[in-house]
Amino acid sequence: xxxQKRGKKQRTPQKRIARPSVARPRTATPVLPGGGLPLRGNLxxxxxxxxxxxxxQLVELVLPYLWVGLADGRIPANVxxxxxxxxxxxxxxxxxxxELLPVDLAIQNKDGGGTRYGSLTPAWTGTSWNGHCVLVLPxxxxxxxxxxxxxxxxxxxxxGPMVGKVALSTHGxxxxxxxxxxxxxxxxxxxxxxxxxxxxxLASIVEHPEAVAHTDDHRRTxxxxxxxxxxxxxxxxxxxxxxxxxxxxxxxxxxxxxxAPYEADEDGDVRFxxxxxxxxxxxxRLDEIALPPSVPSAWPRS
Numbered sequence: 001x002x003x004q005k006r007g008k009k010q011r012t013p014q015k016r017i018a019r020p021s022v023a024r025p026r027t028a029t030p031v032l033p034g035g036g037l038p039l040r041g042n043l044x045x046x047x048x049x050x051x052x053x054x055x056x057q058l059v060e061l062v063l064p065y066l067w068v069g070l071a072d073g074r075i076p077a078n079v080x081x082x083x084x085x086x087x088x089x090x091x092x093x094x095x096x097x098x099e100l101l102p103v104d105l106a107i108q109n110k111d112g113g114g115t116r117y118g119s120l121t122p123a124w125t126g127t128s129w130n131g132h133c134v135l136v137l138p139x140x141x142x143x144x145x146x147x148x149x150x151x152x153x154x155x156x157x158x159x160g161p162m163v164g165k166v167a168l169s170t171h172g173x174x175x176x177x178x179x180x181x182x183x184x185x186x187x188x189x190x191x192x193x194x195x196x197x198x199x200x201x202l203a204s205i206v207e208h209p210e211a212v213a214h215t216d217d218h219r220r221t222x223x224x225x226x227x228x229x230x231x232x233x234x235x236x237x238x239x240x241x242x243x244x245x246x247x248x249x250x251x252x253x254x255x256x257x258x259x260a261p262y263e264a265d266e267d268g269d270v271r272f273x274x275x276x277x278x279x280x281x282x283x284x285r286l287d288e289i290a291l292p293p294s295v296p297s298a299w300p301r302s
Contacts, residue, residue, distance in 0.1 A: 038076055039149065041069030042160045050232060055244035059094055060137055063087065063229050064146040064161040070228060076150075080133040081205055082218065083146040087135055089222025092299030093286055094229065095249025101136045101143070101177065102201035103194045107153055110189040117151060120197045127210050131201065134194065136177060139246075141166055143183055143194065157188040220269070227270035227286045230257060252295040253286070 046065040053061050084100050091098040102122055108114035122131025135144040145162040149155040164185040179198035205211055233242040234254055243251055260272045271283035277290050
């Protein structure tokens with residue numbers, strides 16, 4: 001229900017920043033040295049990305065950093081399942097296809113030593129999932145590890161989420177990357193080797209009652225994170241590049257929102273003050289904004 005329907009028709013809308021609703025996290029099994037530490041944002045890195053990222057990089061790079069910034073200090077770092085579920089919906093609202101990818105992660109230092117995290121055969125213990133999960137963006141061939149700083153050696157570098165280019169391959173069973181395939185990314189002097197787990201590992205997430213029970217929470221939080229990302233992308237010096245991104249839905253949302261005021265209501269949901277389909281101004285969530293029929297629908301799609 002919009003704020004106008006709650007009887008606040010005469011209130012003058014104001015632009016102000018508010019924190020989005022964050023779905024209740026469920027921590028992974030505490031086998032990770034840095035797992036209990038909170039996520040911490042880096043606004044300077046986010047600002048530099050907004051300033052310098054090319055159109056094809058902009059939304060893919062900025063969104064996970066912005067999510068960590070919004071969650072700064074409020075949730076533990078070892079919530080990879082919640083992070084991926086939330087960011088999958090956030091990317092999808094802006095027209096970017098993102099899919100969960102369970103992985104085993106080996107982190108090697110310059111001396112050749114290192115540690116392995118996650119599992120190729122993850123499982124749940126009660127409400128905790130013992131494994132590691134990232135996102136893959138098939139259309140831009142990127143991998144996104146939003147919670148990589150749960151690992152002490154990566155956290156010490158202080159560069160935020162990991163977003164890197166990958167060479168994708170499609171397996172015969174429809175998975176986005178062949179089980180056993182490896183992606184190696186560099187973070188400072190560390191080499192991070194992600195090994196793709198099989199379809200059983202993915203099913204252990206998406207089919208589990210814990211994940212199913214919080215589907216609506218992850219979608220709601222994703223919509224809110226996408227809303228703040230849209231606000232950042234419409235800013236001065238950024239909007240021009242954002243309008244050149246290869247995502248028609250994002251461009252349509254930027255046109256629809258324009259410079260409309262926005263705020264978060266008492267439930268933590270971000271809304272924009274825009275005309276509805278009848279031309280009457282309302283406080284609308286991002287997923288309530290009417291777009292032309294030619295605009296692609298949000299991901300995930302049934």
